[in-house]
Amino acid sequence: MTDYDSVVVGGGIVGSATAYHLAREGFETLLIDRGDAGRATAAGAGIVFPATSSLNESPDWFEFALHAADHYPVLASELDRYDHTYTRPGLLAVAVDADEVGAFEESKRRAERRSDEHGHPRPGRFEEVSPERARELYPPLSGVERAMFYEDGARVNGQAFASSLRQASAAAGATIHDGDVTGILVDQGIVGGVETAEGDTYSADTVVVAGGAWSPDLATDIGVDIPVEPQRGQILHLDVGPLGHTRPTEGWPILKAFRGHYQVPWPDDQVACGATRESGTGFEPHVTLGGLQEVSTEALRVASGLDEAHHLETRVGLRPASADGLPIIGPVPEIEGAYLATGHGPTGLTLGPYSGRVVADLVLGESPEVDISPFRVERFRA
Numbered sequence: 001m002t003d004y005d006s007v008v009v010g011g012g013i014v015g016s017a018t019a020y021h022l023a024r025e026g027f028e029t030l031l032i033d034r035g036d037a038g039r040a041t042a043a044g045a046g047i048v049f050p051a052t053s054s055l056n057e058s059p060d061w062f063e064f065a066l067h068a069a070d071h072y073p074v075l076a077s078e079l080d081r082y083d084h085t086y087t088r089p090g091l092l093a094v095a096v097d098a099d100e101v102g103a104f105e106e107s108k109r110r111a112e113r114r115s116d117e118h119g120h121p122r123p124g125r126f127e128e129v130s131p132e133r134a135r136e137l138y139p140p141l142s143g144v145e146r147a148m149f150y151e152d153g154a155r156v157n158g159q160a161f162a163s164s165l166r167q168a169s170a171a172a173g174a175t176i177h178d179g180d181v182t183g184i185l186v187d188q189g190i191v192g193g194v195e196t197a198e199g200d201t202y203s204a205d206t207v208v209v210a211g212g213a214w215s216p217d218l219a220t221d222i223g224v225d226i227p228v229e230p231q232r233g234q235i236l237h238l239d240v241g242p243l244g245h246t247r248p249t250e251g252w253p254i255l256k257a258f259r260g261h262y263q264v265p266w267p268d269d270q271v272a273c274g275a276t277r278e279s280g281t282g283f284e285p286h287v288t289l290g291g292l293q294e295v296s297t298e299a300l301r302v303a304s305g306l307d308e309a310h311h312l313e314t315r316v317g318l319r320p321a322s323a324d325g326l327p328i329i330g331p332v333p334e335i336e337g338a339y340l341a342t343g344h345g346p347t348g349l350t351l352g353p354y355s356g357r358v359v360a361d362l363v364l365g366e367s368p369e370v371d372i373s374p375f376r377v378e379r380f381r382a
């Protein structure tokens, strides 16, 4: 049996960030990850821009997301020696068809109000642009009715960022294991560690459950219902090299229309087009014909110039969707030393690194700078 101050279960973006912040503070930290097929961090599109998120109607979410967006560049600068990929190419929001103009105008008004009240998006760094200018910014774009350009729209490759966090954690002294945590040890209401399917037991004063959509499996030992379910997302990755555009994709902005989909350009002629949001499919990280049809039809509606792009791969991730759409962060009631960091749903790449920081603060016995009461698991108790 090896002793740790803390065991973090799950090495997606949330668990990796938690381990990083703990290890940096000198906590003896063990991160254990099972590497499930369908882990969300490996499939996420990587848009980090609360101003245009579909979730920004919730004031609690938005407040937390603002902190999270501010935390990113700070964290990225700490990870500079790794290939963390965080960058700000801007974001273009477009109404392609006339029936999207109402939603476009509403989102424009909301951005202006948020900018006045919260400084996000930053004043003077977003404006409506002409359809011609929009096409210059995003060459394969279809003809559009209206377009807004947000200069600070950011993106991150979740897989690369989480990997950078794990490397930095290890450099700060954390131990990283591949493994399957099958139980959390609890004695008289106090956490004692974890045991794994490989037959190992690790003692620890604290355990953080950051198992994404699989988190509820660990609920029994800590006597808490974790209302999180997998929401499947299928996302296509394209090679746009054959289209022959002269401006490198690295400089293209993220593209969003108003039917819930988006396109995220990456260096080396790559563009990711996503994504489905499928509930009730269980733990089935499969590519389906219906998913491919949905995503490719919408991608071509918004950017008809993509029709000769080559299909590289389709990734599938299971978003950890909570019952009310907000993350579940904080201590487990009545169990000393157990913490939850899950339920980040469709915005976990945005929130995850900051959630890791907040949970690490709690584990370290410090008060986080934000009020976490809207995110505590107790909110689901009748």
Ligand SMILES: Cc1cc2nc3c(=O)[nH]c(=O)nc-3n(C[C@H](O)[C@H](O)[C@H](O)COP(=O)(O)OP(=O)(O)OC[C@H]3O[C@@H](n4cnc5c(N)ncnc54)[C@H](O)[C@@H]3O)c2cc1C
Binding pocket: 009, 010, 011, 012, 013, 014, 015, 032, 033, 034, 035, 036, 038, 039, 040, 041, 042, 043, 044, 045, 046, 047, 048, 158, 179, 180, 181, 182, 210, 211, 212, 213, 214, 215, 217, 218, 232, 233, 234, 235, 274, 275, 276, 316, 317, 318, 319, 320, 341, 342, 343, 344, 345, 346, 347, 348, 349, 350, 351, 352
């Ligand atoms: C298609 C798609 C597009 C997305 N786009 C965006 C976006 O643009 N912006 C955004 O902010 N978010 C986006 N998201 C959401 C984001 O990817 C997720 O919210 C986030 O990655 C969740 O991270 P996580 O660490 O909680 O879970 P995961 O990444 O799923 O990681 C959980 C890890 O825990 C491990 N684990 C579970 N149980 C155990 C156990 N018992 N023992 C050991 N290990 C265990 C799993 O194997 C897994 O590796 C998207 C998601 C998808 C699928």
